[in-house]
Amino acid sequence: MNTSIPQIESDPNTVIVSGGVRVPVVACGPGWLVADKPCGMSIHNDPGRDLCSVVLVAVRAGCLPAVGLDLPAIHAAHRIDRDTSGIVLLAGDPKTLAFFGEQFAAKAVHKRYLALVHGGLTGPSEDSDWAPWNWPLTAAAAGRNDPMGKGKRMPCATRWRTLAHSLHYSLIECEPLTGRKHQIRRHAKLAGHPVVGDRRYGSTRSLAYLSRHCDFNRLGLHAHALTIRLPGEAKTTTFQSGGLPEAMRQLLETDR
Incomplete structure (x- = not known):
């Protein structure tokens, strides 16, 4: 230790x-x-x-x-x-x-994530206009061949909007409205745009390419904002991270 x-x-x-x-x-x-x-x-x-x-x-x-x-x-x-x-x-x-x-x-509590996903995912870009992902999911984690999971599936909702595109990838902002295991990653996979670097739900071929040719060896998912009420406070406070992680930013900017 x-x-x-x-x-x-x-x-x-x-x-x-x-x-x-x-x-x-x-x-x-x-x-x-x-x-x-x-x-x-x-x-x-x-x-x-x-x-x-x-x-x-x-x-x-x-x-x-x-x-x-x-x-x-x-x-x-x-x-x-x-x-x-x-x-x-x-x-x-x-x-x-x-x-x-x-x-x-x-x-x-409101949580927002930045996700770098495969492909040209087009959708709303304004903060007032989000697109939904509503596939039901099991409570437990699943896999790339069956991201919805086996067994009882429960209602599940994620909203998302597009922030930027490169040649092969899209940067989106996501807000999970329910709390299933790996919810954003599973919904992105079901949408046909898995999160970049996802070893559980992405393809082994893309993982190998990212590592070998792009030196990208992480999951392209970042929790960038949390809104909650603090003890003794009447209003909520939003906490934000320092921005898009360097590896994600670099992959997006160099993929031209």
Whole structure:
């Protein structure tokens, strides 16, 4: 287990640096923190290296005094996949965790993702006009040959809009309106435009090409915004990441 004290960068934003991995801190307050999780880092279940572990060590070392010092643990208020980068909300005490959990249960939290998908996906581009994906999905994860999943399928909704195109790819913004496992990735696959770099739902041929010819070795999915109400606040706050991850941006810009 890695228990070394993380370093802190703070120009212009606070960044936790642990084991060579940089975790930007988007915002923090008493008992909570919003991190911009890098691709490939687990949120939990990887002691000493996962997001919750790294943040807890930094908090207890006094690197993030606004969060508090005497916290029993750090818990994620929600989850994103290991291979997905982006915004994650963390809580440092049971009361704060429950406060956020109630909002997620009431579907009062809004999450937006940036997805780089295969092909020329055309659709609405304005924030006031979104297109729907409504395929029903099983609660459990599925695979490339049957992305809807086997067994009981439940209603499922994702809305999306187009932001940019390159020769072979499209950048879209997605908002999942329900919470099925791998929802955006499965809906993109069902639409015929799988997420770039998706080892579970994409093709092995495209994965090999991206790695060999484009040096692209990540999932093209990034959680870029989260809107939620903070403790003691009457209105919601929107937290955003620092922008499109470099690997995704570079692939989009060089694919001409």
